[in-house]
Amino acid sequence: MSIQATATDLLTIEGLGHVYEGTEPFEAIGKLDFTVPEGAFVSIVGPSGCGKTTMLRCLSGLMKPTRGEVRLEGEPVTGVPRDLALVFQDYSRSLFPWRTVAGNIAYVLPRDLPKAERAARVQESLDAVGLGEAGAKYPWQLSGGMQQRVAIARALAYRPAILLMDEPFASVDAQTRAELEDLMLAVREQFGMTILFVTHDIDESVYLADRVLVLSKSPSTIVESLDVDLPRPRDQVSTRELDDFVHLRSHIARLIRDQSMKGRPAA
Incomplete structure (x- = not known):
C-alpha cells in the first residue's frame, strides 16, 4: 500500500523491510508503512526481538534497508541526515x-x-x-x-528536525525513569520537537505519546496504530489512573501478548 505523505508529515516510511544476510538469512522487518507528522510524539512498541532497533537504524541512515524507502522532509534518507538526532539506550x-x-x-x-x-x-x-x-x-x-x-x-x-530515541530509559531505576519521562514531555513542549520513541514499556508508550504503533513479531509489520487522546499536561499519577489510559495500555498489552504467542505450540 502506497503512503500518501501530507505537507505536515516530517518522516515518511514506505515499504520498509530488512533481511540480515548470512548462511541462514533472517528477515527482521517485513513491511512497514507509516508517517510521523511534524511536532508529533510517536511511540513504537512490540514483542521482544521484533526488530525495533533494526528499524531505527534504517530510519536514521545508519543501516541501508533491504527494500523500501525512508524520506525526511521529502528527501530520501541515504545516509545519516543532518536534521536528525538519535539518543541511545x-x-x-x-x-x-x-x-x-x-x-x-x-x-x-x-x-x-x-x-x-x-x-x-x-x-x-x-x-x-x-x-x-x-x-x-x-x-x-x-x-x-x-x-x-x-x-x-x-x-x-x-x-534536529526529528529526535529518534531507542529505549533511552531502560537502564535506569523506576523513579529516575518517571523523572526522565516528564523531562521529555517538558522539552518536547519547550522546543516543539518531533519525537519517534522506541520502548518495550507499554505504560511509558501511552503516557508519552500522541500515537502508539504496535509491531508484530519478526518479520515485523504494524499490527495497529492507536491515537492517544489523553489530556495534557500529563501527570505520573492522575494520568495513569484515567480509564482511557488503563484501556489503552491493556489493549496494547493484549496485542503484544497475542503476537508473542504466535507460532508457539499449544500447552
Missing part, C-alpha cells in the same frame, strides 16, 4: 568520558557557529534538562539518570 557509551558535560554537548555543534552562540546553546540545553550547573563536570561524576539527561541535552543543542 546505553548513555555511558555515547558520552566522551574525557570531555566535560559542556564539551560533550558542544562537540555536536557546527564548527562555524560563533563562540557566544555555542555557549548559549550549551547552557540553554543544560537548563532544559535540569543540569544548568553541571557543565564543568565529567560524565563519570554523574549518576546514570544525569548522564542520560546530558545525552538528551546534546540532542537538543543540535536542534
